[in-house]
Amino acid sequence: MEPSQTVEDESQPSIATVTRRIQRLSLHLIPLPPLQCSPHLDMLTCAKANKQEVDVASLSSYMRGKHREIQERIFDFFNSRPDLQTPTEISMKEHRELCLRQLLGLVREGKIKPFRYVVEDPAKYFAISEAVGSIDISLGIKFGVQYSLWGGSVLNLGTKKHRDKYFDGIDNLDYLGCFAMTELHHGSNVQGLQTVATFDPITDEFIIDTPNDGAIKWWIGNAAVHGKFATVFARLVLPTHDSKGVSDMGVHAFIVPIRDLKTHQPLPGIEINDCGHKIGLNGVDNGALRFRSVRIPRDNLLNRFGDVTRDGKYTSSLPTINKRFAATLGELVGGRVGLAHSSVGILKIAVTIAVRYSLLRQQFGPPKQPEVSILDYQSQQHKLMPMLASTYAFHFATQYLVEKYSEMKKTHDEQLVGDVHALSAGLKSYVTSFTAKSLSTCREACGGHGYAAVNRFGTLRNDHDIFQTFEGDNTVLLQQV
Incomplete structure (x- = not known):
């Protein structure tokens, strides 16, 4: 190399690089024209696969059975009363008072009187409980404490004198x-x-x-x-x-x-x-x-x-303390049945939200072609489809449990008492554990949007978590089974 030749210092940026950086920075200083919607931002058609025609009314009637009507009455009541719907942000004190107003409104204004069904028609009682819990799980638990636990103990462990004295007050919420x-x-x-x-x-x-x-x-x-x-x-x-x-x-x-x-x-x-x-x-x-x-x-x-x-x-x-104790707890097994049933209701909500979102949300796809619905990806299917199938299975399993429990309440057959005890302990434990894990999976399946409080996963997950402990710790229940 001749001494007179100059060499560009490679450690310094080139003139072209500096120019490009200045141009990029200037974009932050010059006001942009009004945003013009790009075709790439338009809402694309949901899911390329052929849409299956389903008779929704018939399927709903089959799934929810003869108690669909009373559930719809509950949904209609709360839809007509926005003042009774739980906001995303609420203090503990306000939430407690709102829950009481929700319960009083349902019973006194909505004319939903569930107490007589606790013994007479448990399937109808649990259908009401599922609908109430879907409004707010806190409301569902307060509802259960009043009618299934406090009220149920009076009906199931007391005698005629107790029912005569307390029934109306429990029914109309005078006796909380x-x-x-x-x-x-x-x-x-x-x-x-x-x-x-x-x-x-x-x-x-x-x-x-x-x-x-x-x-x-x-x-x-x-x-x-x-x-x-x-x-x-x-x-x-x-x-x-x-x-x-x-x-x-x-x-x-x-x-x-x-x-x-x-x-x-x-x-x-x-x-x-x-x-x-x-x-x-x-x-x-x-x-x-x-x-x-x-x-x-x-x-x-x-x-x-x-x-x-x-x-x-x-x-x-x-004749013995142990037999009396077993008989007492046997009459309280309805709480365990109700928790298994309610846990499936919460799972239904979460899976529905996650599957619907996965149909609408589109990400990636072939070059210069519409993006693909994320439910078309195997990774998303592996998260959600077995869970959806399990939700159907648990729905029918808990329906069967409720039928057996109703039969037990009518017949007091000793074999049925034992069967319901074992089945309720097993299902309550298995279903609540499955739902607890699934709520996190559903949140993850909805990505960042699943983290928004308005989309309910956080509330559902936190409110449901104690279901694994309510009415018997799951580890203890599995040992009983």
């Missing part, structure tokens, strides 16, 4: 109630509950006591704000004249008023605390109850499987 079974230290192990109900033969009353902090009733729906009564599960203790001094008859259920019907203030001896914010279901006012020598009449014992006479003698048609 709680189901106080779970304690701080005991959930699935119901036989280990520590709350005590001691009979006082002098006053003909039971004295309800919380003996220690671990026995505080915990996570009790309707307790924190709205409940007026509670079905309290406690160990029935009778005084005796032998050396032991007392006789423990095992866990029984008692109706305990917790707030004054007029002032709504907690009654003497009742301590109520708020469980506060939860991962989901913040429209449900979960609370903690502590009892300090709370006296209730002897008649408040729900005495279908065991009773106490005026002179303090225990009577029962069932």
Whole structure:
């Protein structure tokens, strides 16, 4: 190389590169003309495949059966009442009050009276419950606490005197109630509950006591704000004249008023605390109850499987504590049936949203041709189609479970009782676990748009998550099966 020759410094950008960069930067400084829609931004035809003609009305009637009409009534009621629809952003306090207004509106204005169906027509009750839960899962749970748990315990564990006294108040929501079974230290192990109900033969009353902090009733729906009564599960203790001094008859259920019907203030001896914010279901006012020598009449014992006479003698048609306990829990299996059924309802919502979106959303495709519906890609099909098939399978499986449960309620056949117990434990566990995983898959299948709160996946996922623990932890239920 001659010394006089110049060499361009390769570490410096060329004149052409600098010019191009200046041109690009200038675009940010010069106002652009009004946006002209490119043909590439137009909405393209949904899904190239041939559209199948389906008789939607007939298919819907087949899937939802004879209870389709009452579900449509519920949807129509809430569609006509935008003030009762849950907004995307809402505080816990506002959500709780909205849930109560939704329930009162449904029953008193919408004329939906589900309580009589809890025993008379469980299939219709569960159809109503599914529709209510699709509006807001918090509303569905509050609905279930009132009618299936609090109301169901009165119907299933009580006798005629209890039904005569409480039925109308539960039905019309004058008697909002709680189901106080779970304690701080005991959930699935119901036989280990520590709350005590001691009979006082002098006053003909039971004295309800919380003996220690671990026995505080915990996570009790309707307790924190709205409940007026509670079905309290406690160990029935009778005084005796032998050396032991007392006789423990095992866990029984008692109706305990917790707030004054007029002032709504907690009654003497009742301590109520708020469980506060939860991962989901913040429209449900979960609370903690502590009892300090709370006296209730002897008649408040729900005495279908065991009773106490005026002179303090225990009577029962069932000979042992274990048999009485099994009979009591057997009558409460409807909650487990309802959770399996409701979980499928939530799965239906999520799968419907994800499949519809996947038909409309288009990405990639052959050069210079319309983009392809993402449901045409195998990766999307592998996510959604087995899930869709499983949703149909679970729909029919839980329908079968409801039929068996309804038959059990009518016949009280011992073989059916055992079958329903095993089937409900298995299906509740399997379906709720499947739905919990599927909700995340559906969100992912909808990409970034699935992350928008308005598209419901976050709410559905958070509200449903506790279904894996409600009415028996799934691990424990599978061991029972």
